[in-house]
Amino acid sequence: MAAFFKNRFITNEEALLHVSDLSMQRGYAVFDFLRTVNGTPLFIDDHLNRFYASAEAIHLQLRISRDEIISVIRELIKRSGLTEAGIRMMLTGGYSPDSYTPAEPNLIITCNPVKTATAEDFEKGIAVITYPHQRELPHIKSINYLTAVWLQPLLKEKQADDVLYYNASSITEFPRSNIFIITTDNKLITPKLNVLSGVTRKNIVSIAASILPVEERDISTTELMQAAEVFLTSTTKKIMPVISIDQKIIGDGHPGPITRKLYQQFIAWEKNYLVNR
Amino acid sequence: MAAFFKNRFITNEEALLHVSDLSMQRGYAVFDFLRTVNGTPLFIDDHLNRFYASAEAIHLQLRISRDEIISVIRELIKRSGLTEAGIRMMLTGGYSPDSYTPAEPNLIITCNPVKTATAEDFEKGIAVITYPHQRELPHIKSINYLTAVWLQPLLKEKQADDVLYYNASSITEFPRSNIFIITTDNKLITPKLNVLSGVTRKNIVSIAASILPVEERDISTTELMQAAEVFLTSTTKKIMPVISIDQKIIGDGHPGPITRKLYQQFIAWEKNYLVNR
Structure with missing residues (x-):
């Protein structure tokens, strides 16, 4: 290397x-x-x-x-x-x-x-837990992941794949990924404040606009738990369905139809980016 | 080296x-x-x-x-x-x-x-500003000083020597030092929760017990601003009088009598530690 x-x-x-x-x-x-x-x-x-x-x-x-x-x-x-x-x-x-x-x-x-998520990983989805924490200077991609690494034994104990942070007013982000929810009335929502501006997040917001209404705003934990579908986005995980949060199953415990559609569109979007280089 | x-x-x-x-x-x-x-x-x-x-x-x-x-x-x-x-x-x-x-x-x-504070530094004291921030995992001496280093241009702009953090309920600590206040009715108070357990802090608590009542508990920003004397403690700064906070002068703007007494006792305590090695 x-x-x-x-x-x-x-x-x-x-x-x-x-x-x-x-x-x-x-x-x-x-x-x-x-x-x-x-x-x-x-x-x-x-x-x-x-x-x-x-x-x-x-x-x-x-x-x-x-x-x-x-x-x-x-x-x-x-x-x-x-x-x-x-x-x-x-x-x-x-x-x-x-x-x-x-x-x-x-x-x-x-x-x-680099290891990236595969189509099989997408089908399995991930289980997450929530934890009260607000990242310091969240708009800056600093090397500070102190709480994230420190929480790894808790993740293991809870048999969870990742942790979703929330602050006093709303959910924010995963340590290395952004969160999206799809409401039961088919809106796509992702937090805008107190989070890192993910590159995949930005792409998904663009892609989704032609499929369903998109809102960038705060999401309460109550609204999160009532979501029809939940997924995260990151450079290596692309789109990853969240199938359970704090042990509560989201939807039917499998990747939902809109998450699946966005995933397929993102794979196509990535291919399209590459052929135009 | x-x-x-x-x-x-x-x-x-x-x-x-x-x-x-x-x-x-x-x-x-x-x-x-x-x-x-x-x-x-x-x-x-x-x-x-x-x-x-x-x-x-x-x-x-x-x-x-x-x-x-x-x-x-x-x-x-x-x-x-x-x-x-x-x-x-x-x-x-x-x-x-x-x-x-x-x-x-x-x-x-x-x-x-290493450069440590001198008796002349003690006489001058320092000016500080306050800033809302709670250190992550405060009981652990981690390398995370992201906010502290990031705030340095603000300190320069405000012509301040250091920054005192406070959270929703109380003041906590400086990035690299603990805080003590002396109330107008002669009590020594230092925060106990959400701070790092400083070694000099521990020594001062021990030394002070024979001089005046000592309380380890939360201090509100109001109580801070009404203090008769304020000082910080650290390994390199030892005891350093705080002579202004957010541009408000503390006491008469000079090291107060109890701060001075504790400083002399600490210097003696340090000497005593050394002769007994």
Whole structure:
């Protein structure tokens, strides 16, 4: 595997940062993650838009142009020899002399094999639990997943696949995915506030507009539990039906018809993106 | 400078972690920090107690005994040649194959020069602002300081030295320090819930008990603003008078008599600790 650090290509084994980096001292770094299909980076513009937005929001400057990053990513894919790869770009607070003040940011881009959800995974769907938590600076794709990783033993104990966060007023998101519900009167709803703007989320909102009414607004836990269908979206999970929440079965416990339709349309949308590159 | 990683001593330059470590992938790591005076580690038992407690609370196992860590720290101090050093022990989620599930933890201990507050710093005191934020898993000394570092431009704009967090019901702590207030009827109060158990905080609670009544309980923002004296405590700042909060002057804008007394007692307490090693 290949990686990119400090303006040069390195091997994956050389992808090392000194412990004085603010990512390790203070968890201060942003990243973005995209995947490739047959060697083509998927929705790269959306991911770069978000990466630059995260960097700006966290007051870190990316001293590399979009075109340069795209060239680096293409070269990494070529060097890795992978057709299906996960590209991770991370910008950190840098080697801070006082372990607290941001310094010259470190940019590191890695390229590794990636596992994505299959059609069989879609058919099985996932079981989730809910947990009260509001992510810090939710619009920024920071490296802070402290609560998410910390909750893994609870997920195991509850035999759940993922955890849905909620705050005082509404449900928000999964640690690494956005949530959508389909109401019994056939509306598609997804939260807009206090969540990360997912790239797959954005695509689904676009695709769904020609199929059913779409609303981006808060969803209460009551409305969630009354939903006809629930699914999550992410770069690697694409669309994943949620078949139970806190042990309550959603619908008939199988992927619902609208979720299925959106899934098929998303697969087609992805193919269409690739043929137009 | 010297460091310790994977059961061996290394140079500071070799203190590198691979980017697949969960500290960089997901901000998943705990640490503790202590300082030395004339080459003696200060309050080392308290710091080790908290480090082991943080590790356990975050489901990471320290595969090294307390005695071994103490030997390592003594050797690092010796190799560094520093009399006043900052020792940082960090335990991370390890090199995770899927970038999400904790693996074999990485322990890395560094030893660097440290800057501590002086008697002159005490006399000047500090100006602080308040900000609504509740730290995630506050009882764990994790590396998550996302909001704290992100707020630094605001501190600069407000010409403030630090930020005091508050949640819906009360004030809690500074990003790296605990808060104490002295009421107009001479009681010392410090929050107990939703804060990190500071080692200096613990020492001050012990020292103060013979001087005035001490209460560990929630403090509202109203009670804070009516306080006669306010100070913070930390390993490097020791006791630091807060002379203004959100631009409102506390007391007469100088270190108050009880804060001063506690400061002198703490300096004596520290000396006493050292002569008994």
